[in-house]
Amino acid sequence: MLKFVAIKTGIRVPRVHRSFQVEDETQYFSTKRYIVMDFIAGQSLDKSRPFRGRFFTDYSAGPFKDCAELQGWFNHKLEICKHYNKCPKDIPPFQFSTFVLTHQDISPRNLVLDRNGEVWLIDWANAGAYPPAFESAALMAQQFFPGFNKTVLAVIPRFPEEELQLDSITYGLITAALA
DSSP: OHHHHHHHSSOOOOOEEEEEEEEOTTSTTSEEEEEEEOOOOSEESOOOOOOOOTTSOTTOOOOOSSHHHHHHHHHHHHHHHHHTTSSOTTOOOOOOOOOEEEOSOOSGGGEEEOTTSOEEEOOOTTOEEEOTHHHHHHHHHOOSOHHHHHHHHTTSOOOHHHHHHHHHTHHHHHTTTTO
16 A cells, blocks of 8 residues: 555655564464564654554454445444444445545654655555545544644545444444454
8 A cells, every 4th residue: 555655646655665474372363464664754743642443343354355345344333333222223324436545544643744844644554445434534533633633624525424424333343343
């Protein structure tokens, strides 16, 4: 994803040199993954702790073979939330049709100002090709930096219905994560 972003956009991102995994029985999937990439010297624009991906459980999800499988996973989480009255019953099912590159963790802690005054966007761990609403919904869900989030949300495309859908599956992602 970082290579794609570097080639296709004007966003400055770290370059990946190598990735690998090692066996580690203490980890959930019995492996630990590592990425060796450029270190971007500079100062992060915040000092907060990192987030995890908002729209997938800590146990992961996928990979999905196609759009229908991804959509089915999200609709299953939505149905769980409806069944346990954790979201309104009238929220429509997900219908994914378009996918775009999303970062899903845009925040001051992931913006680094280098020695030349250039801003770098780092921490692409949650990035991928997802429906466009994932970016705005992730910003809406961030608890920290409300002023920053509001500023970014004012200049990116918004998808109110999809943002509500994504917010509505929180119970299914956390409490019912393995369902």
